[in-house]
Amino acid sequence: MEVRKYLHESLNKIIYIVIILIYTKTIVANENVIKGRQTFVDCIAQNGDKLIYNQHHEANGTFLGVQKETILYPEKGDEREYIITCIKVYDNRALTGPNEGKTEIISGGVGQNSVIIRVQSARSKGYDLDVEIWGRKI
Incomplete structure (x- = not known):
């Protein structure tokens, strides 16, 4: 059970980081250079x-x-x-x-x-x- 909980929390963190990276890349791409x-x-x-x-x-x-x-x-x-x-x-x-x-x-x-x-x-x-x-x- 502990391993499953750890994997679930780790996966959530990875998804969160990926979303932030995609959002940041979108903002940078839209700054003055198109x-x-x-x-x-x-x-x-x-x-x-x-x-x-x-x-x-x-x-x-x-x-x-x-x-x-x-x-x-x-x-x-x-x-x-x-x-x-x-x-x-x-x-x-x-x-x-x-x-x-x-x-x-x-x-x-x-x-x-x-x-x-x-x-x-x-x-x-x-x-x-x-x-x-x-x-x-x-």
């Missing part, structure tokens, strides 16, 4: 926000090549008139299969007046993204 078929959304939208950036970004894949792009808002030389309230990067290829590329915020972002977004495709693949940035006048 891989595969996911769409990146970092948003604290409010009534009255204005669409301040709406661009399509696309690059074709090349054999064994990796496509990269750095997206700046505002572009160099432009005034920083808005506080960013929402950033949305839609992966238009998500419906056709996993892309395995990544999108990450390098600096700035929600609550700031600028953002630098880095986009990188998977090897031999391109990307097809729509980027929206919403903001509120300073």
